[in-house]
Amino acid sequence: MIGLITAVKYRSARAIRRVLLNSVGGVLIAIGVGFLTSAAWILLEEAYSALFAAAVLGGIFVGFGLIFIGIAARAKKRAKMIAAEAAALHGPATPPPLGGLSPLAEAFIIGLNAAQAARGRK
Known part of the structure; x- marks a missing residue:
């Protein structure tokens, strides 16, 4: 029992560490994107105009946003297709026969x- 508790503590600590590192990485990436956007704005404004800079950066962000939304929609559609295929393969669930033990209970007793x-002790 103690080994199980230790394993659960270890796995949860690893999961928490992974979530924290991913969160910190995401925040740092967001800050970096902000600075890169600012640098691109300055570069485009110096070379062309503020209107051109706004149009280019806005187009880039909208384009990336549409790409990510498309990927998410495709993944959602694919997950639905996989779930439908799995349901078709397995068919409807059937209840265990009445009067007997379930296979899980039999395996436990064995x-x-x-x-x-x-x-x-037997």
Whole structure:
């Protein structure tokens, strides 16, 4: 039981660490994108005009936004197709036969008897 608790603590600590590192990485990337946007604005404004800079940067951000929305929509559609295929392959669920033990309960009892026999208690 203690090994199970230790394993759960270790996995949760790893998950928390991974989430924190990803969050910090995301914040740093967002800051970097802000600075790169500012630098691109300055460069385009110096070379052309403020209107041109706004149009170019706005177009870039809208384009990337549309690409990400398209990817998300495609992934959602694909997940629905996979779920429908899985449901078609497995068919409807059937209840266990009445009057008998479920296979899980039978396996548990067999395992319990084997453990007792191994300990010499039977």
